[in-house]
Amino acid sequence: MTISLNKNRLVETMKEQAEIGGTTDGGLHRLALSDADKTVRDWFREQMANADLDVRIDTMGNMFGRRSGTDPQAPPVLVGSHLDSQPNGGIYDGPLGVITALELIRTLNDREIETAHPIEIVNWTNEEGSRFQPAMQASGVWAGAHDLETEYAKSDADGISFEEELNRIGYNGDTPAAPQEAYEAYLELHIEQGPTLENVDADVGVVTGVVGFTWGELSFHGAADHSGPTPMDHRNDALVAAADVITQIRRIPGTLGDRTVGTVGHVDVSPNSVNIIPGDVTITWGFRDPSDEVVQEAYDRVLEEADWAASREGVELDYTETMRAPSVKFADRCIKAVQSAADELEYESHQLLSGAGHDATHLDSVCDTGMVFAVSENGKSHSPAEYTSWDDCYRAANTLGNAAYKLATSD
Numbered sequence: 465m466t467i468s469l470n471k472n473r474l475v476e477t478m479k480e481q482a483e484i485g486g487t488t489d490g491g492l493h494r495l496a497l498s499d500a501d502k503t504v505r506d507w508f509r510e511q512m513a514n515a516d517l518d519v520r521i522d523t524m525g526n527m528f529g530r531r532s533g534t535d536p537q538a539p540p541v542l543v544g545s546h547l548d549s550q551p552n553g554g555i556y557d558g559p560l561g562v563i564t565a566l567e568l569i570r571t572l573n574d575r576e577i578e579t580a581h582p583i584e585i586v587n588w589t590n591e592e593g594s595r596f597q598p599a600m601q602a603s604g605v606w607a608g609a610h611d612l613e614t615e616y617a618k619s620d621a622d623g624i625s626f627e628e629e630l631n632r633i634g635y636n637g638d639t640p641a642a643p644q645e646a647y648e649a650y651l652e653l654h655i656e657q658g659p660t661l662e663n664v665d666a667d668v669g670v671v672t673g674v675v676g677f678t679w680g681e682l683s684f685h686g687a688a689d690h691s692g693p694t695p696m697d698h699r700n701d702a703l704v705a706a707a708d709v710i711t712q713i714r715r716i717p718g719t720l721g722d723r724t725v726g727t728v729g730h731v732d733v734s735p736n737s738v739n740i741i742p743g744d745v746t747i748t749w750g751f752r753d754p755s756d757e758v759v760q761e762a763y764d765r766v767l768e769e770a771d772w773a774a775s776r777e778g779v780e781l782d783y784t785e786t787m788r789a790p791s792v793k794f795a796d797r798c799i800k801a802v803q804s805a806a807d808e809l810e811y812e813s814h815q816l817l818s819g820a821g822h823d824a825t826h827l828d829s830v831c832d833t834g835m836v837f838a839v840s841e842n843g844k845s846h847s848p849a850e851y852t853s854w855d856d857c858y859r860a861a862n863t864l865g866n867a868a869y870k871l872a873t874s875d
Contacts, residue, residue: 466808467571469865471858474567478857481507481547481563482555491848492555496548496590496601497525497629504547505635508562508587515569517585521637523612524602525589525630528639531569533582533872539648541579541872542831543568543864544586546823550594554850556857560838561653562587564861568868579872581648588823589635595620598679598787600823605641607826612641647831649798649871652824653864654835655852656816659843666814667859669837670802674818674825675723676759676791677752682709682770686779688735688743700778703733703742708773709766713749716765724753725819726762748786754817756790792825798834798871805866811859820845836864 484504485494494500508527512519517529530540545561565585572579588606593599596618604610616627630636661669686702710728717724727750734744751762767783774781799815806813818835827833838860841851 466866467575467577467869469564469567469571469858469861470574471854473570474563474858474861475854477511477563477567478555478560481559485549486555487552487848489848490555491552491850492549493552494547494549495551495595496592497595497626497633499633501548502633502635505587505633508547511566512585515566515573517569520639521635522606522639522641523637524605524615524641525635525637526602526606526641527587529569529585531572531583533580534578535580538581539646540582540584541648541868542584542586542650542827543652543868544588545652545654546588546591548590548592550592550846552848553592553846554844554848556655556838556850556852557657557845558591558654560655560852560857560861564653564864567861568865571865572869579869580875581872583868583872591823596626599821600789600826602641603823603826606643607830608642609826609829643830649795649832649834650824650827650830651798651802651833651864651868651871652822652827652835653860654822654837655845655850656837656840657820657843657845658840660816661814661837661839662841662843664814665812666839667811667856668806668813668839668863670799670806670813670815671794671818671835671837672799672815673754673794674792674821675752675754676756677750677787677789677821678759678763678785679748679750679787680763680783680785681746681748682706682766683744683746683782684774684779685782686743686777687741689741691739691741694741699741701741702745702777702779705773705777705779706731706745706747708776709770710747712769713766716762717751720758720762721753721755724751724758724762726751752819754791789821789825792828792833794824794828794834795832798832798867801867801870802834802836802863805863805870809859809862809866811863834867836860836867
């Protein structure tokens, strides 16, 4: 038996959440633990209560809603994603997975369908990592990859700690941020955030795993000085050293593999004045590849390039790796559940790796895990230009819903 989610309700609920932190250009600005995040959490908590779910909040602010199963011994199937956004991001990234999980529960309730396994839906705190790093922060604590107190102490650009903001918005819950029981499986729906599905004219993506990645910071410390009287051979320009490394971060992937990508996403220059030689510069690196060995090689290469650049310019170098996530191969049974659901619904599907990190990366260490991708038009994401048609949203939601339903009714 297949189930059909309520498309109109899915779309209307997506539009409703998008108004909370919505921007004038159709995007979404809902940073983790901000006032907008509190508002959407309050709204989501009400939606879960209205769906007769047993709601609980853990000590990292992760929000769970549980629908009982008929077998008291059966472990739950967990379904969800995140409601926080990038700065001026899009309305689909994350929320589509959470709203789909809610719509699955509503559909089962409407049709009075029981499942042997309980079904839990979840909103993970701070998946994006844009205000507090690392990304996938709270699911990482829940899965045991990060330490609770260490993450509590992380602060944003204004020096406000994660714990302070979690308490301020009233979402430091009573349940420990850790699995309280065994889980049958975890499924997550997300937009692809890339062009592959659109390029192959697929209706939906069956995700087989997630690439590994490394993030970090390089800080160059030179000597700030007047840009006029200081001769070129008397300069220790931190920005010149940083610029050399920026170009290498662009070039390193081409020497490692077809799937390797590298990015400098942030640059901080001090004093940042037109007539002062930059004294201190911090840049970030980010490398991703399906192979953990290639990720390690990229990490080694960028540190080597940074050492050379600092030596050439006569500046000092500090570096920190802020995040390392190994590549993940999802469980065959979850891949099969998603693939079978797409086939039964007669959707054209395509199997692919995720090039972005998701909470599913951490969940894979806790239980069998799988993902569904919705088509991203032009591959755009993390901006107001992010767009997935409601038809594509619905096809992916239906696939996720049926895969979760099958897992929740299996022996």
